[in-house]
Structures are given as C-alpha cells and as structure tokens.
Amino acid sequence: MGLIKHTPMRLQQASDQDLVKLYINGDEAVIEELLRRHKSKIFTSIYLLVKDQYLAEDIFQDAFIKVINTLRSGRYNEEGKFLPWVMRIAHNLVIDYFRKEKRTPTITSSDGTDVLNLIQIHEESAEERILREQTHTDLRKMIHHLPDEQKEVLIMRHYADLSFKEIAELTDVSINTALGRMRYALSNLRKMMNIKEVSISRS
Amino acid sequence: MTKTFTPTRFKELSNPTALEQGNNPDQKLYEAIKPKLDELYREPSEETIAKILKYAKKR
Numbered sequence: 001m002g003l004i005k006h007t008p009m010r011l012q013q014a015s016d017q018d019l020v021k022l023y024i025n026g027d028e029a030v031i032e033e034l035l036r037r038h039k040s041k042i043f044t045s046i047y048l049l050v051k052d053q054y055l056a057e058d059i060f061q062d063a064f065i066k067v068i069n070t071l072r073s074g075r076y077n078e079e080g081k082f083l084p085w086v087m088r089i090a091h092n093l094v095i096d097y098f099r100k101e102k103r104t105p106t107i108t109s110s111d112g113t114d115v116l117n118l119i120q121i122h123e124e125s126a127e128e129r130i131l132r133e134q135t136h137t138d139l140r141k142m143i144h145h146l147p148d149e150q151k152e153v154l155i156m157r158h159y160a161d162l163s164f165k166e167i168a169e170l171t172d173v174s175i176n177t178a179l180g181r182m183r184y185a186l187s188n189l190r191k192m193m194n195i196k197e198v199s200i201s202r203s
Numbered sequence: 204m205t206k207t208f209t210p211t212r213f214k215e216l217s218n219p220t221a222l223e224q225g226n227n228p229d230q231k232l233y234e235a236i237k238p239k240l241d242e243l244y245r246e247p248s249e250e251t252i253a254k255i256l257k258y259a260k261k262r
Contacts, residue, residue: 023259031259035252043247057251064255132242139239158240186232193236 016082023071031068038083042090044159048143048151049094059097063090084166087156091170142192150185153178 011019011033019030042063047056066089070076076085143151152171156162164182168175 028260032256035255039252040244040246044244047245048243057247060247061251061255065258068255068259135239136242139243143243154240158237159244183229186229186236189236190232193239 020071020076020082024074024076031064034082035064038086041083041160042086045087045155046090046094048140048155048159049091050097051140051144055097059090059093062093066093081166083160084162084170087160087162087166088170091156138196142189142196145192146185146188150181150188153181154185154189157182 011030014022014030014033016034016037019034022030023034039060043056043060046059046063047053050056050059063086067086143154146154149171153167156167156170157164162170164175164178168178171178173181
C-alpha cells in the first residue's frame with residue numbers, strides 16, 4: 001500500500017479505510033487516530049443506551065477489542081464503513097448485556113457524575129451549574145422515556161452520526177421506518193421539553 | 204378545479220438524507236433540538252483508552 005507516510009498530520013487526513021489498511025499491515029499506532037475520531041460518538045451512544053458510565057466503559061473497551069481482533073484476523077470486509085461496523089459491534093454487545101441481565105432498558109438507574117461538567121468554557125456560578133446539570137439529567141431521562149426503537153434511531157443518527165441507510169441496515173428495518181422513528185423521537189422529545197419547560201434554544 | 208396528486212412527501216420520506224438537508228419541519232425541529240442533544244456528548248476515560256491502545260499494540 002504505502003500510501004500514507006506516518007505523521008500525525010497525514011494520519012488526520014487519511015480516511016478510516018486507509019487507517020484500517022495501515023493497521024492490518026502492521027501499523028499499530030493508527031488505532032489511536034481511529035479512537036480519537038470516533039470515541040465520543042461511540043461512547044455516548046453506548047452510554048445513553050446502558051445509562052451507566054462504568055458499564056459503558058466496559059462495553060466500549062470490549063467493542064474495540066473485538067474490532068482489533070477482527071482486523072488482526074483479516075476478517076474485516078466492510079469497505080469504507082468503519083464507524084457503522086463498530087457501532088454494530090457495540091450495539092450487539094449492548095443487546096447481549098441486556099439479554100444476560102434479563103432486563104430491558106428502563107428509567108430506574110440514577111445518573112453518575114457528568115464528565116461534561118468538568119469541561120467548561122467559562123466559569124459559571126453554582127446556580128448556573130446546578131441548572132445545567134438538571135437540564136442534562138432531564139434530557140437524558142427524556143431520551144430514556146422514548147420507546148426503545150425511537151431512542152435507538154435518535155442515538156444512532158445524532159450521537160453515532162450514522163446515515164438513515166446505515167441505521168436501517170443495522171436495525172433491520174426499511175429506511176422509511178428509520179426516518180419515521182426519528183420523526184416521532186424528535187416530536188416526542190419536543191413535547192417532553194415543553195412539559196418540562198426545557199428551553200430548546202441554548203440558554 | 205381538479206386536484207392533482209403530487210407525491211412530494213413520499214419523495215422526502217424515500218430520501219435517506221431528508222432530515223439532514225431539507226427545509227422540512229423535521230429538519231427545523233432537529234436543528235432546534237440538536238444543541239441540547241450535543242450537550243450530552245461524553246468520552247470514555249483515559250484509562251479505558253490506554254487499555255485499548257495497549258491491547259492494540261500487542262501482536
């Protein structure tokens with residue numbers, strides 16, 4: 001192959017597929033770039049499905065170990081579709097977890113400390129912080145209140161950044177069904193935001 | 204006056220990127236809610252990333 005000289009700048013410009021090829025050809029360091037690109041999308045998607053930071057960490061790690069093992073064994077054949085492929089692996093691990101636990105996602109567990117709370121552009125008052133944390137908690141609860149199929153599409157579309165075609169393939173429904181579920185999810189979220197008086201526009 | 208049927212809605216529904224690019228109400232609603240949804244992004248811990256990288260480098 002030899003298409004990419006191994007410098008951080010070059011790696012950032014390379015496609016996912018090029019990075020995957022480099023990894024398969026023995027360049028272990030490129031996995032760091034793949035993680036940098038996709039960790040937030042994949043992790044947030046897992047977290048919003050399982051609602052537990054530590055469990056999400058475990059599933060995220062397991063998903064990437066499966067990714068690495070598959071790449072090493074030469075069984076990877078998803079041309080140019082790295083993110084949907086990883087999301088499918090993560091999604092299956094989440095399903096496995098709920099099967100093992102013999103329970104379905106419900107709105108019972110409390111939320112842990114919000115990592116996002118540590119990242120602030122400006123200093124905020126205690127009152128602002130409490131309000132923001134409450135809004136995040138409310139919003140997470142609203143997402144969890146959505147019917148599972150709507151929640152799934154919303155998470156995959158917004159957080160995992162998958163196309164409706166990819167979501168349709170992953171969830172084994174038609175594109176129209178995936179689109180419809182997204183519409184209902186957004187509409188239901190808006191209704192819940194109105195009830196909870198959560199401002200849609202950024203405060 | 205004769206009403207004609209224009210399957211615009213169907214075309215929108217059939218388009219996988221309808222929500223991503225159109226000027227339809229769904230797109231507007233999504234754009235309105237998006238900033239709030241974005242606030243929920245989070246990342247795995249450094250420890251988890253380090254474990255994955257360590258595993259990735261073992262052959």
